[in-house]
Amino acid sequence: MAADLAVFGARIRTMNSAQPFAEALAVKDGRIVALGSAAQVRAECDASTVIQSGSDWHITPGLNDGHQHLLMGSQVGRGINFDRVSNLEDVRALLRAERKRVGPGGWIQGFAFEYAALGGVEYHHELIDEAAGEGPMLFHALDMHTAFANGEALNIAGVTGARRFADASIIVTDSTGAPTGELREMSAINAVTDHAPIPTEAEKLGWYEETIRAQNAVGITSIHQMDGGQETIDALRALEAAGQLNLRVRLHQWIDAKTDPEAIADIIARRDQAGSMWTANSMKFMLDGVIDTGTAWLEEPDTHGNGTDPMWPDMDHFRRTLRQFHDAGFYIATHAIGDRAVREVLDAYETFPGESRHRIEHVEAAPPTTVQRFARQKVSASMQPIHLRWINADMTDPWSERLGVHRCDHAMPSGDINASGANVILGSDWPVAPYDPRLGIFAAQRRYAPDVDDHRSLGKSRGLTGLETLAGYTINAASVTGQDGSLHVGGPADFVAWGADPADCVPEDVVELPVNLTVVAGRIAHQTV
Ligand SMILES: [Zn+2]
Numbered sequence: 001m002a003a004d005l006a007v008f009g010a011r012i013r014t015m016n017s018a019q020p021f022a023e024a025l026a027v028k029d030g031r032i033v034a035l036g037s038a039a040q041v042r043a044e045c046d047a048s049t050v051i052q053s054g055s056d057w058h059i060t061p062g063l064n065d066g067h068q069h070l071l072m073g074s075q076v077g078r079g080i081n082f083d084r085v086s087n088l089e090d091v092r093a094l095l096r097a098e099r100k101r102v103g104p105g106g107w108i109q110g111f112a113f114e115y116a117a118l119g120g121v122e123y124h125h126e127l128i129d130e131a132a133g134e135g136p137m138l139f140h141a142l143d144m145h146t147a148f149a150n151g152e153a154l155n156i157a158g159v160t161g162a163r164r165f166a167d168a169s170i171i172v173t174d175s176t177g178a179p180t181g182e183l184r185e186m187s188a189i190n191a192v193t194d195h196a197p198i199p200t201e202a203e204k205l206g207w208y209e210e211t212i213r214a215q216n217a218v219g220i221t222s223i224h225q226m227d228g229g230q231e232t233i234d235a236l237r238a239l240e241a242a243g244q245l246n247l248r249v250r251l252h253q254w255i256d257a258k259t260d261p262e263a264i265a266d267i268i269a270r271r272d273q274a275g276s277m278w279t280a281n282s283m284k285f286m287l288d289g290v291i292d293t294g295t296a297w298l299e300e301p302d303t304h305g306n307g308t309d310p311m312w313p314d315m316d317h318f319r320r321t322l323r324q325f326h327d328a329g330f331y332i333a334t335h336a337i338g339d340r341a342v343r344e345v346l347d348a349y350e351t352f353p354g355e356s357r358h359r360i361e362h363v364e365a366a367p368p369t370t371v372q373r374f375a376r377q378k379v380s381a382s383m384q385p386i387h388l389r390w391i392n393a394d395m396t397d398p399w400s401e402r403l404g405v406h407r408c409d410h411a412m413p414s415g416d417i418n419a420s421g422a423n424v425i426l427g428s429d430w431p432v433a434p435y436d437p438r439l440g441i442f443a444a445q446r447r448y449a450p451d452v453d454d455h456r457s458l459g460k461s462r463g464l465t466g467l468e469t470l471a472g473y474t475i476n477a478a479s480v481t482g483q484d485g486s487l488h489v490g491g492p493a494d495f496v497a498w499g500a501d502p503a504d505c506v507p508e509d510v511v512e513l514p515v516n517l518t519v520v521a522g523r524i525a526h527q528t529v
Contacts, residue, residue, distance in 0.1 A: 002046035003028045004522060005493075008038050010054030013501055015061050015475050016486035025059075027493040030522035035489050057516055058501040060470060061487050062221025062494035063437045064477035066382050066427035067333075067361055070225050070249065071232055073431035074211040075204065076140055079109030083142075083434060084451060085117050092131035099133035107196050108132055110139030111431060113148065124174060125150045125181035138192055142432060143290065147189040149181040157195040163188075201238075208235065209244045216518045216525035218436045221494040222248035224382075224427065224477065226284045226333065226361065229253050233273055233280050240275045246525040248277050248494070250481065252284035252333050255321065257312045264321070268328045277521065282331040282481075284361075285322060286311050288341040291364060292390070292398040296338030298365070302402040307338055319348045331481055332358040333382060339365045339407070346373050359425065359480060362387075363417070365403060367410050374422035380480050382425040383414040383472075385464075386433045386440045389449030393456035411459035414444060418468055423479060426472035437473055442507040444469040450511045470503040493522040 003026035012022040014035065024041035026034040026049070034044040045051070080094050091113075098108045121127070128137070129151050136153035140146075154160075162173050169187035172180045183189045199207075215223070225232070228251055239245040253267055271281045287310050289295025294306025301307050312318035325332055332349075336342045342363055349358050359380035364387075374381050391399050391411060400408050418424040426444060428435045442450040444464045447457035457463065464472065478485025487495060499514035518526035 001028065003033055003044045003049045005050045005052070005519070005524070006034075006041055006045050007052045007054045007057070007059065007497070008041065010057040010059045010497060011501065012059040012487065013470075013503060014487040015471065016484075016488045019488070022487075025487065025495075027519070027522045030493055032487060032489055032491050032493050035487060052517065054497055054517075056499070057497035058499070059487075059495050059497050060502065061474040061485055062496050062518065062520060063219045063473040064222040064224070064425075064427075064485065065215070065220050065430070065435055065437065066224050066425035066472075066477045067226050067384060068223050068428055068430040068435060069227050070211060070223055070247070071208060071235055072227055074207040075199070076144060077111045077211070077431045078207070079111070080139060082110055082113040082117065082139065084114070086114065087117060088119055088121075088127065091117055092128060095128055095131040095137065096133065099131075099135065102135070104134040106135050107153075108135065108137035108139070108150075110137075111144075112142045113139050114142055123148055123172075123180055123182040125154065136196070138196065140189075144431070145185060145293075147183045147192070149183060149192050151181070153192050153195075154179050154181060157192040159191055163191065205235070205238060205242065205244070208239055212239075212244065212247045213526070215435055216246055216520065217515060218438065219496040219498070219515045219518055220247065220435065220437060221496070221518065221520045221525070222250070222477070224250045224252060224282075224333070224425075226252050226335075226429075227254045229267070230270070233270075236278045237275060240277055245275070245277045246520045246523065248492075248520070249279075250282055250331075251278060251280045252282040252331075253280060254284050255325075256286065257314070257317060259321075264324065268325070268330075271328060271330065281329065282333065283325050284333050284335070285318070286335040287318065287345055288336060288338050290337060291402050294402060296364070297336075297341035297344070298338040299340045299343070303404050304402060306402075310341060310344070315344070319351075322348055323352065326352045326358070333361050334358070335361045337362045337364040339367060339370060339410070342366050343370055346370065346377060346379060349379055350377055357480065357482070362429075364412050365407050365410055366413055366417075368416070371410075371413055371416050372420055374417050375420045378423075380423040380425055380476070381414070381417045382427060383412060383417075384427055384429045384433060384440065385412065385414055385443035385447070386428055386449060388412060388443050388447060388458050389433065389452055391458050392452075393448070393454050393458060409460040411461070413459065413461035414472075415447075415462035415464050415468075418464055418472070419462060423476050424464075424468075424472050425477045425480065426469065438502070438510050438513055441466075441469050441473070441502055441510045444472065445507045450507075466503040466505070466507075493519055495519050
């Protein structure tokens with residue numbers, strides 16, 4: 001039987017050392033059946049084969065975003081995108097435009113709001129009530145730990161003052177005791193969002209499909225999803241059944257110190273649930289928070305005296321639970337940002353029997369002694385160089401100010417970890433940062449984000465080369481689970497045709513690089529005309 005799809009005349013970078021380049025490939029039933037010269041590939045085709053001519057295409061394996069929140073991001077990422085909006089006047093202009101779009105009485109939503117846009121002023125809904133117009137409004141801060149509502153939304157929700165919550169949530173109030181509209185943490189945010197229209201399952205699936213299409217359009221064919229549980233698995237199953245899961249998803253199920261033994265037993269019992277495009281035999285632990293707010297776990301306190309505690313109050317409990325999932329055959333990803341948290345996770349992984357198959361997420365502060373341990377212990381480092389966009393070379397940002405000069409030298413050392421021989425996986429943490437891998441490819445090499453004015457590289461770590469960066473988005477991500485992410489005969493037909501080779505064009509050119517064609521499991525998921 002002939003191939004379904006074939007591409008001729010392209011420059012194909014396979015990321016496979018046995019056959020680094022090819023000029024044609026053919027695909028059947030989601031797999032690569034021929035890869036090499038035009039003559040070799042033509043032998044697999046007949047009149048039924050869809051032929052793509054790629055004379056100025058540069059093909060690479062499909063990109064894998066090694067850390068993101070696909071479904072949660074699709075739900076929260078509605079309405080106004082406040083990414084990089086830096087002042088209140090621009091915020092108001094966006095609100096006015098959105099009110100026009102949704103009409104009077106409709107809900108204005110938004111996400112990725114940067115605290116700095118308030119210009120150092122405490123949020124109060126009076127600042128934006130006029131701009132938000134007639135109707136409710138609620139938007140999320142970029143870290144999703146805070147939301148901001150207008151007066152109308154507070155009225156609809158019946159929020160008139162402070163409340164007590166079982167968790168650390170706070171409805172912020174002004175000097176008169178009235179709510180300002182700033183809602184800190186989940187329960188406070190839910191006090192308002194519980195009164196917003198509830199999306200139907202069909203609506204939610206529509207949002208997921210939209211996000212998946214948008215990710216395919218920038219070259220993403222796989223992701224490692226870092227949150228979720230059985231509900232997420234059900235949604236992935238529904239997407240796949242509807243033929244809409246054009247993305248391979250390795251789901252890391254969420255666990256924290258409050259997860260009870262029955263829930264753990266249940267996750268372990270259902271470890272082998274999987275579809276043809278998704279798996280659920282991975283876990284996500286979180287040992288600390290973030291540096292900017294003083295919740296990262298540090299060897300020495302930060303400049304405000306914070307950073308002294310882990311997220312799991314009982315470290316023995318943390319280690320026991322990690323071990324339980326290790327013994328049950330799960331792949332583990334642990335969020336560890338502060339130098340102490342990173343060291344403690346490495347210490348814990350080191351005690352596990354057998355070959356390591358685990359990873360650490362973020363690794364934002366790690367001295368050279370810790371950097372060297374990743375390769376030795378075969379622990380993968382999952383890093384997001386695009387997060388350098390919130391660090392300033394002059395160290396006036398909250399991240400640098402908290403850590404202080406000395407520790408800033410060791411900021412996000414992806415190049416140093418990679419150079420030590422460890423496996424580095426790259427990603428975005430979307431919706432925290434944009435998922436467009438072209439931005440991450442730039443930041444990984446230049447060590448500053450493409451959307452900042454100051455073009456000095458940050459920290460003392462070396463940058464990654466173009467080829468190392470592409471490996472971080474392809475073969476390295478696949479190798480965590482023992483898979484071969486290169487293009488090879490018999491392998492999955494996941495590939496992208498770019499306007500130039502992202503591994504060897506200058507990073508400045510990668511940011512706008514055309515994505516001509518994205519193929520996932522042999523299906524064309526994106527194509528420009
Ligand atoms: Zn995350």
